[in-house]
Amino acid sequence: MMNMALDVLSWILLLGGGFFVFVGGLGLFRMPDFYTRVHAASLTDTMGAGMILIGLMLQAGWTLNSGKLMMILVFIFFTSPTSTHALAKAALFAGARPLIARREKSKEKNKLPDSDKEDAPS
Amino acid sequence: MYTVATLAILVTMALALARAVLGPTVFDRILAVNTIATKTTILIALLGFLTGRPDFLDIALAYALINFIGSIAILKFFKYRDFSRSGWLEPDAPHPHRMPNWMPPEVIEILDNNPDPEKHREGGK
Structure with a gap:
């Protein structure tokens, strides 16, 4: 009975991890902007990888393999946000702007001649 | 269940590869390659369980270690065009x-x- 419950729980975790990985990959392909793509890709690293590895740990039981899976999980949990942060910072530093900032900038450009005309008579 | 998760990871790797080919900036490509590398780590672990050989976990662990160093090195190169420059x-x-x-x-x-x-x-x- 206990083994059955563990099996069902690990199946749920594996299926949920597969779902999150697929959704993150879809977002990585479909999102319009670099920063939104970063958001989608970080989803696969945290939820997808975490759920799949925990599901595998439940399948492995109290063995050395479970410890190795735990080490992989801890390492991914520490390094994935680090590399994502470095990537976003490098992109911001090199001049990539979010889509909303670019839209606001173009709106400001469209408004600029009108405000000049309003300012000129006064 | 292993098969479903493996298929989801393979589809995600294909989508990330398409993004790496299409990506307009170099950072999109780095992001896609980084995603593919993380997915490879999980794929190796899953394949070890799928084929009944959990020894593959050692390879997955080594791959996770290499992946982080590689992505940070590539980012530093594209940010400073120089490996010896300080980050400050x-x-x-x-x-x-x-x-x-x-x-x-x-x-x-x-x-x-x-x-x-x-x-x-x-x-x-």
């Missing part, structure tokens, strides 16, 4: 090694007028 820059200094070949012209204009990205994001001049 003066707050008001202009960026020493920009990449004008892929940036749109309005971004180059913004950066020339306003080298500090934080100031521009707040809307100040």
